[in-house]
Amino acid sequence: MANKSVFFNPLSKDNPVLVQILGICSVLAVTAKLEPALVMGLSVIAVLAFSNVIISLIRNTIPTNIRIIVQLVVVAGLVVTVSQLLEAYAYDVSKQLSVFIGLIITNCILMGRLEAFAMANRPWPSFLDGVGNGLGYTIILVIVAFFRELLGSGTLFGYQVVPQCFYEAGYVNNGLMILPPMALITVACIIWVHRSLNKDLQDK
Amino acid sequence: MSRLRNYLDKVKPNFEPGGKYHAFHSVFDGFETFLYTPRTTSAPGSVHIHDSIDAKRTMIIVVLSLLPCFLFGMYNTGYQHWLALGETVMPFWDLVLYGFLTILPRVVVAYVVGLGIEFAFAQWRREEIQEGFLVTGIIVTMICPAEIPLWMLAVAVAFAVVFAKEVFGGTGYNVVNIALIARAFLFFAYPAQMSGDKVYVATGAPFGFGTPLPDTFTGATPLGQIATQNGPDIVLTGINGQVIDAWQAFVGLIPGSFGETSTLCILIGAVLLLATGIASWRIMLSVVVGGLVTGLIANAFTSPLYPASFIPAGEQLLLGGFAFAAVFMATDPVTAARTTTGKYIYGFLIGAIAIIIRTYNTGYPEGAMLAVLLMNCFAPLIDHCVVQANINRRLKRAKTSRA
Numbered sequence: 001m002a003n004k005s006v007f008f009n010p011l012s013k014d015n016p017v018l019v020q021i022l023g024i025c026s027v028l029a030v031t032a033k034l035e036p037a038l039v040m041g042l043s044v045i046a047v048l049a050f051s052n053v054i055i056s057l058i059r060n061t062i063p064t065n066i067r068i069i070v071q072l073v074v075v076a077g078l079v080v081t082v083s084q085l086l087e088a089y090a091y092d093v094s095k096q097l098s099v100f101i102g103l104i105i106t107n108c109i110l111m112g113r114l115e116a117f118a119m120a121n122r123p124w125p126s127f128l129d130g131v132g133n134g135l136g137y138t139i140i141l142v143i144v145a146f147f148r149e150l151l152g153s154g155t156l157f158g159y160q161v162v163p164q165c166f167y168e169a170g171y172v173n174n175g176l177m178i179l180p181p182m183a184l185i186t187v188a189c190i191i192w193v194h195r196s197l198n199k200d201l202q203d204k
Numbered sequence: 205m206s207r208l209r210n211y212l213d214k215v216k217p218n219f220e221p222g223g224k225y226h227a228f229h230s231v232f233d234g235f236e237t238f239l240y241t242p243r244t245t246s247a248p249g250s251v252h253i254h255d256s257i258d259a260k261r262t263m264i265i266v267v268l269s270l271l272p273c274f275l276f277g278m279y280n281t282g283y284q285h286w287l288a289l290g291e292t293v294m295p296f297w298d299l300v301l302y303g304f305l306t307i308l309p310r311v312v313v314a315y316v317v318g319l320g321i322e323f324a325f326a327q328w329r330r331e332e333i334q335e336g337f338l339v340t341g342i343i344v345t346m347i348c349p350a351e352i353p354l355w356m357l358a359v360a361v362a363f364a365v366v367f368a369k370e371v372f373g374g375t376g377y378n379v380v381n382i383a384l385i386a387r388a389f390l391f392f393a394y395p396a397q398m399s400g401d402k403v404y405v406a407t408g409a410p411f412g413f414g415t416p417l418p419d420t421f422t423g424a425t426p427l428g429q430i431a432t433q434n435g436p437d438i439v440l441t442g443i444n445g446q447v448i449d450a451w452q453a454f455v456g457l458i459p460g461s462f463g464e465t466s467t468l469c470i471l472i473g474a475v476l477l478l479a480t481g482i483a484s485w486r487i488m489l490s491v492v493v494g495g496l497v498t499g500l501i502a503n504a505f506t507s508p509l510y511p512a513s514f515i516p517a518g519e520q521l522l523l524g525g526f527a528f529a530a531v532f533m534a535t536d537p538v539t540a541a542r543t544t545t546g547k548y549i550y551g552f553l554i555g556a557i558a559i560i561i562r563t564y565n566t567g568y569p570e571g572a573m574l575a576v577l578l579m580n581c582f583a584p585l586i587d588h589c590v591v592q593a594n595i596n597r598r599l600k601r602a603k604t605s606r607a
Contacts, residue, residue, distance in 0.1 A: 170353055176393035185367060 037145035041138025052130035152177030234333030278303030336375030346463025464528035494555025
């Protein structure tokens with residue numbers, strides 16, 4: 001039962017992006033197109049899940065004073081692995097994501113989960129927590145990227161979705177959606193809808 | 205007029221609690237207070253300032269002061285179109301009618317979309333309808349090209365009203381100028397329809413009136429032409445190839461956004477705004493001073509890299525949206541600085557930044573919009589610093605006089 005809420009809470013009620021407002025920088029950076037956003041989300045899920053497990057396994061042996069350094073080393077190792085895998089098997093996407101895969105190390109969600117959860121819980125719940133938070137992050141990334149790519153480029157995953165006759169009738173792609181400000185505004189709209197649906201999240 | 209009053213009184217009970225159309229109470233209230241001074245007064249027991257000018261009357265005066273620019277915009281739209289056709293005979297009423305037919309759908313769309321959202325939000329929050337959009341609606345159409353596609357205008361107005369106004373709490377709570385947000389949205393979202401040499405002369409035949417121009421027609425605004433020259437003599441030409449002199453730029457017979465080409469008409473509006481005390485002369489003056497000083501500095505260090513630096517500082521003020529921004533945008537009391545010293549700083553920086561962007565960022569031919577938006581964001585900070593400095597000065601005086 002507890003494991004269930006550990007996994008499902010981050011998807012909505014305790015979503016890292018919508019509720020804790022973490023990881024916003026990468027939401028701005030990688031959501032102009034769906035494909036890199038999805039790959040970025042999967043990378044974060046993988047790194048978050050495994051670093052959670054590793055830290056949880058060695059949590060009783062880490063000296064408190066240097067725990068942040070230890071966590072960073074673990075995360076950095078995983079990030080480099082993911083980055084190399086992407087370069088080997090999905091070179092184009094890794095090109096598009098450029099430094100942002102490397103910057104997963106600095107993603108606030110990771111440090112937050114390691115500190116708040118993995119340091120105090122057993123490996124299996126930590127794994128679920130990592131996957132749950134990674135999924136919560138990925139869902140938002142994909143929603144934002146969906147709207148930005150659809151309205152900004154008229155495509156989804158690179159395939160043209162807005163029919164050609166629209167363009168002939170005078171429709172023009174919204175160039176502002178490609179620019180970072182609209183990522184923030186899209187996230188804000190999602191938060192708006194999310195808070196309207198979940199009254200208990202609203203500030204008094 | 206009393207017939208209208210009687211009618212309103214007759215239908216009023218329908219909109220009161222328990223009435224048939226109670227759901228539209230705020231709509232009715234909005235129209236009633238628009239037409240007549242409200243009969244209710246503030247509740248007794250607390251201090252109130254009484255003044256017959258409420259927000260609706262203020263807005264109407266702003267609309268009135270915009271009218272000369274608007275009427276001239278209609279004429280100029282037709283005039284540029286006739287010039288582009290190569291005609292030499294300019295039938296006055298045809299020109300005005302052409303401009304009127306071109307701009308009419310834009311005004312209707314801007315008001316329907318903007319007021320629709322405003323009414324919906326007021327109804328949803330059970331508040332009175334605020335009148336802020338009266339001015340915004342007309343300004344939006346005046347600072348865009350006359351032939352901006354209707355759906356783009358609708359999207360931009362909706363975006364601006366929701367994200368620049370309603371999310372902050374409605375009229376009077378916005379941080380930045382709503383009309384300028386609509387324009388900035390268009391500028392960044394649809395650059396091809398908002399800049400370049402194809403959009404600033406109306407080419408269509410609205411409602412079948414006039415002769416349409418071919419799609420290949422191009423006619424650059426004066427500011428747009430500057431980027432293609434490298435000085436020291438900047439030659440700006442009108443649509444017919446004739447050189448534009450300072451007088452033409454002052455009167456406003458140049459291509460540009462619909463309502464902002466005529467510095468003359470803007471000045472008429474400025475006189476009205478200043479005479480009624482609605483706009484701050486401090487802001488207007490300091491915007492002009494800021495623009496002039498920066499223009500003179502640019503003149504002193506001319507460079508072929510930045511062709512706009514060759515334009516005489518005085519002429520800079522006549523071109524583009526500078527004058528319109530100084531009179532109608534920078535002085536918006538909601539988004540401007542409130543303290544007296546703050547107004548001088550705020551205005552000066554708007555003028556200076558507008559000319560800096562225009563001169564040194566060759567990617568943007570016009571900087572007035574961005575300058576006002578930027579300073580809107582800084583206005584609260586300026587006020588804070590001015591107030592804090594005042595507190596510190598008085599504290600210091602109190603301490604020294606005691607010692």
